[in-house]
Amino acid sequence: MILDIFLAVNSTTTTTTVAGATSTFPIPESTLLVTLTSIGLGLITQFVTRYVVDLNAERRMKAEVGAFNKEKRDATAAGDKAKLEKLKKRELQVRQAQAKVSTARFKVTAITFIPLLGVYYLMASFLGGFGVIVAHSPIPIPYLVNANGTVSLFWWYFLSSFTFSTMLTKLLHTTT
Numbered sequence: 001m002i003l004d005i006f007l008a009v010n011s012t013t014t015t016t017t018v019a020g021a022t023s024t025f026p027i028p029e030s031t032l033l034v035t036l037t038s039i040g041l042g043l044i045t046q047f048v049t050r051y052v053v054d055l056n057a058e059r060r061m062k063a064e065v066g067a068f069n070k071e072k073r074d075a076t077a078a079g080d081k082a083k084l085e086k087l088k089k090r091e092l093q094v095r096q097a098q099a100k101v102s103t104a105r106f107k108v109t110a111i112t113f114i115p116l117l118g119v120y121y122l123m124a125s126f127l128g129g130f131g132v133i134v135a136h137s138p139i140p141i142p143y144l145v146n147a148n149g150t151v152s153l154f155w156w157y158f159l160s161s162f163t164f165s166t167m168l169t170k171l172l173h174t175t176t
Contacts, residue, residue, distance in 0.1 A: 025127060027133070027134065027135065027136060030127055030132070030134040030135075030153075031134050031135045031156065033123070033127070033134075034123065034127075034134050034135075034153060034156050034157050034160060035156075035160045035164075037119065037120075037123050037157070038157055038160035038161040038164055038165075039160070039164045039168075041116055041119060041161070042161065042164050042165040042168045043168060044112065044115075045108065045112050045116070045165070046165075046168050046169065046172045046174050047172075048108050048111055048112055049105075049108050049174045050172065050174055052104055052107050052108050052111065053104040053105060053107075053108060053174070054101075054104065055173070055174065055176065057101060058101045058104070058105075058176045059176050061097055061098055061101045062176050064094065064097070065094060065098055068087070068090070068091070068094050071083075071087060072084070072087050072091075075087060120157065123153075123157075124153055127153060129153075130152075130153055130154060131152055131153070132152065132153050133146075133150040133151065133152060133153075134151065134152070134153050134156045135150070135151040135156045136149050136150055136151065137149055137150075137151050143155075144158075144159065
C-alpha cells in the first residue's frame with residue numbers, strides 16, 4: 001500500500017535519458033529495483049557459498065597456514081636451518097590442502113557467474129539499457145558520478161553490490 005502511494009506520487013516524474021538510453025522507470029523506482037536486485041543476488045551467492053564451501057574446514061586451514069607461515073618466519077629470523085628443512089618438507093602438504101579449500105570458493109564463482117550475468121542483463125534490458133541513469137548523487141565521485149550528478153546503471157549496481165555483499169558476508173558468517 002505504501003509502495004502504491006509512493007508510485008502514484010512519483011508517477012509524474014519524467015524518465016531519464018543519457019546518450020539515447022531511456023529508462024522505463026523514474027529514478028526512485030529504478031534505484032530501488034537495482035538495489036534490491038543486488039541484495040537478492042548477494043543473498044543467493046551467500047547461500048550457495050554456505051552450501052558448497054565447508055567454512056569450518058576453510059577456517060581451520062586458514063589458521064593452519066597462518067601458524068605455518070609464522071613458524072617459517074620465526075625459523076628464518078632465527079636462522080634455524082634444521083627447522084627450515086623440516087618446514088620445507090611440510091610446505092607442499094600445507095599448500096595442497098590450501099588449494100583444495102580454495103577450489104570450493106572457485107566452485108561458487110563457477111556456479112553463480114552465468115546466472116548473475118543473466119539477471120543483470122535482464123534487469124538492464126528491463127530498465128532500458130546499460131547506460132540508463134538510475135540514481136542521482138550530490139557527491140561528485142570521479143568515474144562513478146557524471147558531471148551533472150547522475151549515476152548510471154552499471155555504477156549504481158557496482159556500488160550497491162559491493163556495499164550489500166560485504167554486509168551479507170558478515171551477517172551470514174561466510175567469511176573466514
